[in-house]
Amino acid sequence: MERALTRQEASDAVSDHGWRLLLGTLRTSVSVGSLAMATEVAATAVTACGDRADRHLHIDLRPRKVVLTLRSSADVAVTDRDIELAHRISTAVTGKGLRTEPDIGAGAPRSVQLLEIAIDALDIAAIRPFWRAVLGYSDEPGADGPRDPLVDHLGQGPAVWFQQMERARPQRNRMHVDVSVPHDEAPRRIEAALAAGGRIVSAARAPAFWVLADPEGNEACVSTWQGRDG
Template sequence: MTQVSSQQVLDAGLNDWRQLAQGLHARFLTGNFSAGLRFVEAVAEAAEAANHHPDVTLTYPYVDLQLISHDVSAVTKRDVDLARAISDIAREQQIEAKPEALAQLELALDTAQLAAAGRFWAALLTGDADAVKGDDVADPNGRVPLLWFQHTEAHETPRQRFHIDLWVPHDVAEQRIQAAVAAGGTVVDAEQAPSFVVLADGEGNRVCVCTVLDR
């Protein structure tokens, strides 16, 4: 399957869904466990018919879903098509989506020696030293956030080597940034906005607020 671009995802009009760092995401407010289970069962039928399956988290008040084509590690047309079908199911069951509640957390480690760091972090985080794919340590069981290695020149410590990448819906990013600034943060670098904006807390610890726009 061919990867679809972030702009193609936006043009698809998937109002219930937002593209974050890894795939398409949605939260549906089912209200209770029984309603959530009925919703998930209907989603499972649609997934089986499409021969394409989302990652599903069923909790008491809501259901979270993620769609990505794992064979190409990207969003494809089949993800877009299944997302649309799932939204149709939600409307039939009178279940509301809440895309503004979505977020995805990644950890980034500046390193000039991936070979020295990658297997260590893979073994520590996932129990498998071989769980390094390209520049990422990915936990196939979804227990810990994705860790990716940002290539840098060798440098002396102290310098912040870890930072957080917080992926939020593109239409939520500015609100989230302003809330963080109002809570005592500062904008360090907005040159790459809306792709990402670098913030710092009162002690100088940095975080990137990321969206899929302009990538």
């Protein structure tokens, strides 16, 4: 029987192995030199997971990078089994002279991350079907209510969620982007945004998220898993 973990438990269990907790998933990347090598890394990860690969592992292959994601499809959560599989994968990848890493070192283009689009709505149930249809999205597993997020079942696009509004706010954008980054990447990302002309609108919910804005007031949130348990 698998046990779903708290965010703190999951993060603590894998951080030293180069994995990071993002939006209820464990995620890491492996730098490679070719698509052929990326395919080899993917095969290594699948072999390490054995017969549990189909239920836990997702892989994105590129010529320079392999992104690995773990989450139990049955529990729609990170479980103790995912921790075990993360350790297995990291050990197997290390055996090939490579390493699992979140890419937060100096000079890295960016770390692993996930995007969400948030849409302000007065009547979420009324607009959600439109966005589900126009994007070709589907309900998130285990979340099919009239107010729940929508996801790309192919994993190619950002999730979409709806922010309940009490009244319209025409003076600001009604959509914003949530950038979910590793908890130890957030300060660097915020610093870069401020250096690029942005400002912090609110840090009241930090470290769960910081609300930032560009010079014209369009908002984006930098989010982490921290500050969300309990």
